[in-house]
Amino acid sequence: FGRVPVNAGTTNEYAAWTPLAEATPGLANSRARTGPLVISEIMYRPGFLGDAFVEVSNVSDEVIDLLSGWTVLADNRGSLTQTFGPAATIAPGGKLLIVEGDPDTFRAKYDVPAKVLIFGPMLLSLDVVSESYRLRLAHPDGTIEQLRYASIAPWPVWEGDGVSIERTDLTGYADDPSNWHRSQISGGTPGRDNTPDVPLVDSILAFCSMFGSTRFRERLVRDYDRDRNGVIDTLDLYDYVRDDLNAAGPGDVNFDGRFDSADLVAVFQAGVYERRDDLVTWAFGDWNCDGYFTSEDLVAALQNTVYEP
Structure with missing residues (x-):
């Protein structure tokens, strides 16, 4: 464990305590540990007729078996937990979605590629009802990553237009607001590459x-x-x-x-x-x-x- 800079170069810069990619005793800390699965996009407050979702991406070079105990947890609503169904694996570079409605309806509505796994209806509630909301991606070996996002700065500000927040660098620290940006497309990019941060x-x-x-x-x-x-x-x-x-x-x-x-x-x-x-x-x-x-x-x-x- 060690400290990593968050919001580096801004007036909101501070250091966060997190697992590191490698031990560096006596030297500068390494980057935060990420992967093999990461939370890559969150639609926590969709617009009218929109749909909430969480996107998870595999940033490793290996096939990940979700049945080995992977879960997504939302701690603000009584530790709600989303688990995954049978025959669930993610290929290197692949994605999965946890959606609030029927998976088949969601796939058709957002033209999600067939190779992307979709689970739902979600057991999580993603909306920010207080100052922040904590979402965790966990494995029996230990919590892989967590983020405490908000609808106000320094997180990308919610403007009531049904836009998701997307992770800018999938291998960057999850709980760094500067590593997230508003999607350039209304409705977000579920199951597809994130839009660039411009x-x-x-x-x-x-x-x-x-x-x-x-x-x-x-x-x-x-x-x-x-x-x-x-x-x-x-x-x-x-x-x-x-x-x-x-x-x-x-x-x-x-x-x-x-x-x-x-x-x-x-x-x-x-x-x-x-x-x-x-x-x-x-x-x-x-x-x-x-x-x-x-x-x-x-x-x-x-x-x-x-x-x-």
């Missing part, structure tokens, strides 16, 4: 929120109407992402200053094109601030940004 996207969302706003309108127009046409619109947004965020313009989702095939691959792999049941952000193709990735966004990108093959 802090710049939050500033774009804030800019979009000023479209049509009547509160403090004169001040907003003065500060953010870059083309001085009397309204704040997508043209002002595109100037902002070019001048302040160093992006090429709409279409440049990785902020490398180019709109190219890498950007198109990233947005189409997410599988949200022309889907109206998933609200997405700039990182997944919403370049006109309507919350969706559609042909209108592609037109906006091609009209306002030079595509580099």
Whole structure:
């Protein structure tokens, strides 16, 4: 055991006492021990008609047999425990889900890959009803990891929009708020790769929120109407992402200053094109601030940004 930094580099930095990856007597502590299974995504307060879930990922190079005693525990509600059914193994890099409703219904609703195990209805209650909520992933050999998440800072802030929290580095310390971010897709990414942590996207969302706003309108127009046409619109947004965020313009989702095939691959792999049941952000193709990735966004990108093959 030893101390590891949490929220490193922020005003909320502190040290946590946790199992370490290796003993280092007389030397700097190693990183926190993680795996072979880790909690990788949590939807604790879904939006209207959404579904709560916990995602667990195998970060090891071995097949993990869940029947060897793996459990997920939620301590805030009388130590509720979720165990796993028969023939339950997770391949290296694989995932499983614990969901609040019927597993088959959940799989169809969220297009979860067939190889992902789904267990439910869950015996856990995930919602944050007090200052924090503790979730543990345990094995008879000892608790593998635990986290005490919250809906307020320094944890990713819940904004009432049905967005999950995703673990940024699956091998990083679980109980570090800076290792979690809000999903870039409404409803989260159950059974699929987590969305990237793109802090710049939050500033774009804030800019979009000023479209049509009547509160403090004169001040907003003065500060953010870059083309001085009397309204704040997508043209002002595109100037902002070019001048302040160093992006090429709409279409440049990785902020490398180019709109190219890498950007198109990233947005189409997410599988949200022309889907109206998933609200997405700039990182997944919403370049006109309507919350969706559609042909209108592609037109906006091609009209306002030079595509580099």
